[in-house]
Amino acid sequence: MSHWEVARAAIGVRHLLAAAREHGIETSDALAGTGLDAGRPLDEVTGWQELAVARNLARALPDTTGLGVALGRRLHLVSYGAAGLAALACSTPRNALQLARYFPDRLAVLSRTELEEVGQRSALRFDAGRIPADVRRMLLERDVIAVTTALREIVGGPLTGLTIDLEFGRDAAHDDLVDALQTTPTYDASATRLLMDDAFLDTPTPQADPDALVEAMIDVAQHLDRRPPRSNVAGAVVAHLERSPGPPRLEQVAAALHTAPRTLRRQLAAEGTSFRALADEVRRARADALLAEGRLSVEQIGVELGYADAAAFSHAFRRWTGLSPSQFRRSASAR
Structure with missing residues (x-):
């Protein structure tokens, strides 16, 4: 299934619409051209619909500086329902990141992510190549903040030994971005990625619970099973x-x-x-x-x-x- 067509939880769209309302933008204008109806529950959307809402919001605002930071701050593990509970119940941060690969449509991340080995460290790379330039920075900032927030909540504290590379330059939202990330990123890097020590990724988490993990994964799987059957x-x-x-x-x-x-x-x-x-x-x-x-x-x-x-x-x-x-x-x- 296409990266943009796959049915996903409407978490990202709900937060985009909340941001639109805060800026005085009508929900109908934010949803224009998406086929989504403001009068009906937004249970699931496609990736391109979420992207279209983001672009509608960007076009309606005179300046989007800092909007990605504001969107990223809204996202916590509780936002993801059973998938968030499953991440909390994982035994290590690495297991939680690997688990997210199985339920990408349950998360509010439009960038493609891949965990790579870099010497004694691991890099979570964010590929936003298919996100158009007018909203790429906004959504990359949101995605990176969402992941770092989730990791902090999984380990129950600060992220030690974390390095963040961003492929764009410093702007007026720098201080807010540093506060959200809780570290100063490196700007103008060749790629956007989180570099983490393997020791950190393999540290036991304080809320690890194998039984809760199984129950949460069953809940997510049952939700997926209720969708119309699809093939490749x-x-x-x-x-x-x-x-x-x-x-x-x-x-x-x-x-x-x-x-x-x-x-x-x-x-x-x-x-x-x-x-x-x-x-x-x-x-x-x-x-x-x-x-x-x-x-x-x-x-x-x-x-x-x-x-x-x-x-x-x-x-x-x-x-x-x-x-x-x-x-x-x-x-x-x-x-």
């Missing part, structure tokens, strides 16, 4: 589309997946999606990133995405976002 077909389609330039073609993707077009349509329908919806998802992500980057013209981006002309691309982009590509680019460049 949509994820395979998205992966192929992300690797393939030019216009998306059902017949080509079906051939690459060694199946018939009709069979592929039926499999996607059983998962509650369609080839067009997945193609739009991939195209939208590419369009957002290319427009925010500013290197190519609208016409060139249309060609890059396989549209017949700029008008066809503009029509599709307005259908996705409610904005023209030029309006979006002006908004992104103003950040």
